[in-house]
Amino acid sequence: MSSDCLFCRIVRHEIPATIVREDEHTLAFRDIDPKAPTHVLVIPKTHVASLNEASDPTALGRVLLAAREIAKTEGIADTGYRTVINTGAGAGQTVHHVHVHLLGGRPLSWPPG
Ligand code: AMP
Ligand code: ZN
Numbered sequence: 580m581s582s583d584c585l586f587c588r589i590v591r592h593e594i595p596a597t598i599v600r601e602d603e604h605t606l607a608f609r610d611i612d613p614k615a616p617t618h619v620l621v622i623p624k625t626h627v628a629s630l631n632e633a634s635d636p637t638a639l640g641r642v643l644l645a646a647r648e649i650a651k652t653e654g655i656a657d658t659g660y661r662t663v664i665n666t667g668a669g670a671g672q673t674v675h676h677v678h679v680h681l682l683g684g685r686p687l688s689w690p691p692g
Contacts, residue, residue: 581626586676590624605645616684617653621646628675630666646681655683
């Protein structure tokens with residue numbers, strides 16, 4: 580846990596969020612500035628700043644599998660969805676706690692900007 584990390588604070592329920600799924604290891608909540616009808620952020624509860632610092636394959640796998648489960652419950656598993664991890668400033672990472680964006684509910688063009 581990191582005391583000043585925004586997403587760690589959400590994990591500790593110090594900052595409100597619309598939580599859509601929680602288990603022992605992961606937390607998922609709606610993005611505050613959604614870019615698609617479904618825009619959920621899925622994070623490991625343990626603080627890891629970015630994919631560059633990640634070392635636990637099980638933790639990463641849990642986050643991805645949680646995203647897949649949310650895609651099902653959001654009703655976008657069959658129509659299609661995108662899972663994105665922005666890493667570093669050049670990719671637009673603004674919160675330094677690794678997170679998977681789950682986006683869907685509208686057509687998603689490729690490549691992203
Ligand atoms: P990234 O730019 O990949 O680091 O993504 C960070 C995401 O966190 C952005 O899509 C923000 O809209 C979202 N975000 C920032 N603050 C909050 C918050 N308090 N609750 C939910 N989502 C947030
Ligand atoms: Zn954190």
